[in-house]
Amino acid sequence: MPRRFVAALEGMTLTDADIAALANDLDEASSIVWESYRSVGISLGLHDCWASAIKAPNGKISGILALYSRNQHKVADWPKKIVSGAVPFCGVVIEQYEARQHISQLANYDPLTGFLNRSSLHKVLKTMISQPGDNRFAVLLLDLDRFRDINDALGHIQGDTFLKAIAERLKTLCRSNYILSRSGGDDFVIVIPNATAETAVNFIKATTEAMQRPLEVAGNHLSASFSTGIATFPENGPDGESLISHAEVAMRQAKKEARGSYRLVSTVDTKEAQDRLVLGSALRDALAKGLLNLHYQPQIEARTGEIYGVEALSRWNHPTLGNIFPSRFIAVAEETGQIEAIGRWSLEEACRQITQWERDGVHIPVVSVNLSAGHFHNRSLVPMIADLLRKYGLAPERLTVEITESVMMDESDETMNVLSAIRKLGVGLSMDDFGTGFSSLSRLTRLPLTEIKIDRSFIMNLETDPNAQAVTTAVIGIGNRLGMTVVTEGVETEAQYDLLESLHCDVLQGYLFAKPMSATDLEIWYREPRKLMPAMKKGSDK
Ligand code: C2E
Ligand code: MG
Numbered sequence: 001m002p003r004r005f006v007a008a009l010e011g012m013t014l015t016d017a018d019i020a021a022l023a024n025d026l027d028e029a030s031s032i033v034w035e036s037y038r039s040v041g042i043s044l045g046l047h048d049c050w051a052s053a054i055k056a057p058n059g060k061i062s063g064i065l066a067l068y069s070r071n072q073h074k075v076a077d078w079p080k081k082i083v084s085g086a087v088p089f090c091g092v093v094i095e096q097y098e099a100r101q102h103i104s105q106l107a108n109y110d111p112l113t114g115f116l117n118r119s120s121l122h123k124v125l126k127t128m129i130s131q132p133g134d135n136r137f138a139v140l141l142l143d144l145d146r147f148r149d150i151n152d153a154l155g156h157i158q159g160d161t162f163l164k165a166i167a168e169r170l171k172t173l174c175r176s177n178y179i180l181s182r183s184g185g186d187d188f189v190i191v192i193p194n195a196t197a198e199t200a201v202n203f204i205k206a207t208t209e210a211m212q213r214p215l216e217v218a219g220n221h222l223s224a225s226f227s228t229g230i231a232t233f234p235e236n237g238p239d240g241e242s243l244i245s246h247a248e249v250a251m252r253q254a255k256k257e258a259r260g261s262y263r264l265v266s267t268v269d270t271k272e273a274q275d276r277l278v279l280g281s282a283l284r285d286a287l288a289k290g291l292l293n294l295h296y297q298p299q300i301e302a303r304t305g306e307i308y309g310v311e312a313l314s315r316w317n318h319p320t321l322g323n324i325f326p327s328r329f330i331a332v333a334e335e336t337g338q339i340e341a342i343g344r345w346s347l348e349e350a351c352r353q354i355t356q357w358e359r360d361g362v363h364i365p366v367v368s369v370n371l372s373a374g375h376f377h378n379r380s381l382v383p384m385i386a387d388l389l390r391k392y393g394l395a396p397e398r399l400t401v402e403i404t405e406s407v408m409m410d411e412s413d414e415t416m417n418v419l420s421a422i423r424k425l426g427v428g429l430s431m432d433d434f435g436t437g438f439s440s441l442s443r444l445t446r447l448p449l450t451e452i453k454i455d456r457s458f459i460m461n462l463e464t465d466p467n468a469q470a471v472t473t474a475v476i477g478i479g480n481r482l483g484m485t486v487v488t489e490g491v492e493t494e495a496q497y498d499l500l501e502s503l504h505c506d507v508l509q510g511y512l513f514a515k516p517m518s519a520t521d522l523e524i525w526y527r528e529p530r531k532l533m534p535a536m537k538k539g540s541d542k
């Protein structure tokens, strides 16, 4: 085909009128692609044209197939036959192509905004990272502020319209090489190639300003505000996954401090988040391999110096790092969803150990196990404890579950039901670290508690701080009156012990008597109690 003729036809589209005419008569096609081009065609040596509209199998007119001839004389009717023979195949091919386009659109793009969806964004980031040379870029995570209010006020359909309008405006603010993505919800991710944090900050400042111009949604004038987290490659993470998750942490921080603001991922945050990730997966591994164990700390009856029970405390025996303390890994377990597994494991291990001790002639009346708040949303905790008691043939009074004030603060029926069900089994319920949270005394009376543990911070200052002494005295009084056993944690000195005994505290736990120790060490300690218990010494002094 002469290049000039191609240029003349290029970009030609069928109008609605054309399509209506073609649907009536497929041969109308030649009037569209030839009649008004005839003089150009002839000047370029094209003398005739055979054309037919292409009808896809679904009946839609999807194009025109035209055959042009340089021959000045009519050539029988074979060109016409070629056209009519080829047209049905063209229809099928075009329809398949459109279907494939549609599927790929669905798979790769967010249908609402036409931006990349999450999985294609990750693919793009992967390609960008694998590029050699200067491949730095910035990732901006923009989270719309108060979108839920807009959704609630206007309904989801108008909420979508608002998102669409925002997307359109964002697009006008971005250069053509920026990558825009929406992963659902009210989060947008914008990737700026070859950008430093400074470029990203300038962009977000301009965007914030431009977004203040209101958008019209169903007659309402709404302006959009975003909280933004900004991460840069390679400083803030080695892959798309970590860059986006760090940008998310920074975005949350921005939202907390001031809506509509932005925050850069700091390398400190990145390091901490990476540590948590590493620790989390190492913990999963440790749990599977049985590298966690329990240490036991004795609790002593203040009046008699007899052993009241032990508290089971988790230890993670790391092959190279040694014993890792719960202050480091319990929070990680809570964040990475492993705390329930740890709870189930420690309950079983504690029940197994107390029966094992019993068989070995070591009588430990009660073992206390710490459980985090998350456990109490799960109804399966109760049958699980019942099964354990049955399995080890253990009387329910031999087990106590320690809960924290965050469990006590949770007023949901679910939690209350689980707590009462545990208590109904006959298992003890202890309020750990009492006095550190914001729980009220009135809630104490409404929970089925058997025990309160006064937090170590009060005992620490007991001798010097009259406030700590007042609180301790009051809690011991209330606990006793409510029929609960009062335990004090962190008793380290004989002076504290004397004072607590005079305040009629029931049970004492702390380094003064013994540190948490392995099951074997506890057995040794048990067999020679006098040597280690000043309570006994004191008792004999009297
Ligand atoms: P907690 O339940 O209040 O446990 C008492 C903590 O105080 C223990 O720390 C214990 O070693 C320490 N301690 C005891 N006596 C003294 C003392 O005289 N002086 C001082 N300075 N400290 C004393 P540990 O073992 O590091 O446990 C820390 C916390 O981790 C526990 O506090 C408990 O809340 C949590 N925890 C431990 N094991 C588990 C577990 O298996 N599951 C859950 N959810 N939490 C656990
Ligand atoms: Mg405890």
Ligand code: MG
Residues within 6 Å of the ligand: 432, 433, 453, 455, 489
């Ligand atoms: Mg405690």
